[in-house]
Amino acid sequence: MSRVEICSEQDIVLARQVARQAALNLGFSLVDQTRIITAVSELARNIYTYATSGSMQAQELKKATGIVGLEFVFEDQGPGIDDLQLALTAGYSSGQGLGLGLSGAKRLMDEFELQSKLGQGTLVRVVKWTK
Amino acid sequence: MSRVEICSEQDIVLARQVARQAALNLGFSLVDQTRIITAVSELARNIYTYATSGSMQAQELKKATGIVGLEFVFEDQGPGIDDLQLALTAGYSSGQGLGLGLSGAKRLMDEFELQSKLGQGTLVRVVKWTK
Amino acid sequence: MDKTSLLKIGKVLILSIEGEVNDFSVVSMQDMLLKEVRNTSTRGVILNIARLEIVDSYMARVLSDTARMIRLMGGITILVGVNPMIALTMVDMGLDIKEVKTALNLDAALELLTGLTTLGRYSEESL
Amino acid sequence: MDKTSLLKIGKVLILSIEGEVNDFSVVSMQDMLLKEVRNTSTRGVILNIARLEIVDSYMARVLSDTARMIRLMGGITILVGVNPMIALTMVDMGLDIKEVKTALNLDAALELLTGLTTLGRYSEESL
Numbered sequence: 345m346s347r348v349e350i351c352s353e354q355d356i357v358l359a360r361q362v363a364r365q366a367a368l369n370l371g372f373s374l375v376d377q378t379r380i381i382t383a384v385s386e387l388a389r390n391i392y393t394y395a396t397s398g399s400m401q402a403q404e405l406k407k408a409t410g411i412v413g414l415e416f417v418f419e420d421q422g423p424g425i426d427d428l429q430l431a432l433t434a435g436y437s438s439g440q441g442l443g444l445g446l447s448g449a450k451r452l453m454d455e456f457e458l459q460s461k462l463g464q465g466t467l468v469r470v471v472k473w474t475k
Numbered sequence: 476m477s478r479v480e481i482c483s484e485q486d487i488v489l490a491r492q493v494a495r496q497a498a499l500n501l502g503f504s505l506v507d508q509t510r511i512i513t514a515v516s517e518l519a520r521n522i523y524t525y526a527t528s529g530s531m532q533a534q535e536l537k538k539a540t541g542i543v544g545l546e547f548v549f550e551d552q553g554p555g556i557d558d559l560q561l562a563l564t565a566g567y568s569s570g571q572g573l574g575l576g577l578s579g580a581k582r583l584m585d586e587f588e589l590q591s592k593l594g595q596g597t598l599v600r601v602v603k604w605t606k
Numbered sequence: 607m608d609k610t611s612l613l614k615i616g617k618v619l620i621l622s623i624e625g626e627v628n629d630f631s632v633v634s635m636q637d638m639l640l641k642e643v644r645n646t647s648t649r650g651v652i653l654n655i656a657r658l659e660i661v662d663s664y665m666a667r668v669l670s671d672t673a674r675m676i677r678l679m680g681g682i683t684i685l686v687g688v689n690p691m692i693a694l695t696m697v698d699m700g701l702d703i704k705e706v707k708t709a710l711n712l713d714a715a716l717e718l719l720t721g722l723t724t725l726g727r728y729s730e731e732s733l
Numbered sequence: 734m735d736k737t738s739l740l741k742i743g744k745v746l747i748l749s750i751e752g753e754v755n756d757f758s759v760v761s762m763q764d765m766l767l768k769e770v771r772n773t774s775t776r777g778v779i780l781n782i783a784r785l786e787i788v789d790s791y792m793a794r795v796l797s798d799t800a801r802m803i804r805l806m807g808g809i810t811i812l813v814g815v816n817p818m819i820a821l822t823m824v825d826m827g828l829d830i831k832e833v834k835t836a837l838n839l840d841a842a843l844e845l846l847t848g849l850t851t852l853g854r855y856s857e858e859s860l
């Protein structure tokens with residue numbers, strides 16, 4: 345299990361590096377590595393952009409069937425998200441983004457969970473399984 | 476009457492083959508054969524994608540007027556559909572699809588019936604008549 | 607991958623998708639094609655679906671996605687072999703593959719791509 | 734700026750963006766590039782991302798924005814080096830960089846831009 349504190353632009357790079365190493369270790373295909381690193385980059389940047397600081401935790405998972413996977417939990421105590429549906433809509437951005445970070449991460453990963461409370465913070469949990 | 480159990484990608488191909496054979500037998504035009512096979516492909520894939528498994532039943536029908544037709548019933552015990560109206564809206568997809576499966580199948584066939592109960596499953600019945 | 611064949615003529619790759627292809631093999635076909643585009647000096651890709659039975663919404667999405675990916679990589683994709691039944695059915699159900707250029711047959715597609723390769727100055731926009 | 738290299742060949746600028754670039758250095762790279770385009774008689778810019786690990790929505794936006802700015806300054810931008818994994822991922826997540834022209838590799842991009850510069854009569858739209 346690795347943990348990255350995200351509070352600068354360089355930490356987004358660090359989060360990607362940690363994700364890449366973890367994906368490599370689990371033997372993900374090159375395409376899936378790219379999908380994972382890209383999703384992590386989006387979610388790490390959201391923390392930096394919208395909450396200023398927060399953290400990412402990476403962890404290996406194992407199903408009863410023996411299939412392994414990689415879980416990432418992104419947590420911050422930032423402003424939170426008012427309308428989760430809207431935030432997940434492809435193309436919606438409250439700022440100058442393309443609005444494809446959350447929806448994109450959801451499409452790239454196998455599991456996606458978003459929890460947020462206004463004024464308290466946001467938690468995003470994503471998982472990718474090695475088929 | 477034929478029945479296809481749908482629980483793999485290859486079963487979608489099988490459903491198409493059964494539909495093609497049935498449409499050929501009834502003397503449908505080439506275009507109508509294509510319409511029927513395409514609609515069947517959409518509905519069989521929906522079972523595989525959204526309910527993991529289910530079945531298709533194909534059956535010949537005959538009107539009092541002597542006109543014959545082909546009926547397909549797709550049934551699954553999957554998660555069901557919450558908002559039928561929304562699911563039938565062209566372009567709406569809860570996943571990464573184009574959202575043209577249900578609406579497309581409806582347009583391609585002469586009769587279209589959709590029943591679903593959340594948590595219990597979905598039934599789609601379509602019919603094409605040889606004019 | 608017995609359902610598809612990949613042919614290379616000069617700088618053009620021709621992928622023929624045939625008959626009873628399933629969703630999984632369509633995706634591995636896409637993977638294979640992208641790798642081939644990258645590893646060879648391909649300028650254009652022709653997707654030949656003359657022997658495909660139907661184009662449903664899944665196949666339509668794969669075809670446009672593939673063309674979009676190849677464009678991102680710097681190549682041009684032309685779709686050939688859409689028969690009248692398929693064209694009618696696609697229009698009926700509202701399927702469109704706007705982003706994908708089409709040609710009437712292989713010859714026309716090759717001509718288009720070859721003219722492009724030898725002259726080397728026409729781009730996708732002018733196609 | 735150690736992650737990027739800027740090369741000038743004739744009237745063409747080649748910017749290679751490499752590896753672990755962070756958001757800040759991407760933006761300073763963009764600044765530097767635009768100054769260079771202004772100060773030299775650059776006609777075309779090649780953005781080479783062959784050694785970039787991923788293109789996320791931020792990078793996609795910077796790439797399109799850069800191309801748009803260069804276009805406003807009268808130049809043409811061509812993106813090269815999008816590998817299959819990146820192409821797949823971008824299309825998966827709905828990222829597009831429509832406004833940016835692409836080429837399969839540096840040679841093809843240079844050919845395109847050189848033909849253009851010597852012939853000098855093609856407008857950007859025809860590229």
Ligand SMILES: Nc1ncnc2c1ncn2[C@@H]1O[C@H](COP(=O)(O)OP(=O)(O)O)[C@@H](O)[C@H]1O
Nearest residue numbers: 390394431437438439441442443444445446466
């Ligand atoms: N960690 C977060 N904290 C607060 N708001 C967030 C967070 N992540 C995303 N959001 C909100 O959700 C919107 C959509 O996010 P996203 O899809 O990543 O697009 P973008 O970042 O390009 O705007 C953002 O514009 C922002 O308002």
Ligand SMILES: Nc1ncnc2c1ncn2[C@@H]1O[C@H](COP(=O)(O)OP(=O)(O)O)[C@@H](O)[C@H]1O
Nearest residue numbers: 521525555562568569572573574575576577597
């Ligand atoms: N058999 C089914 N079980 C549960 N949900 C279904 C089923 N078929 C369709 N749906 C729901 O209806 C939506 C629309 O279906 P469809 O028009 O076929 O488009 P797509 O499959 O491209 O999303 C799906 O996204 C899904 O949420």
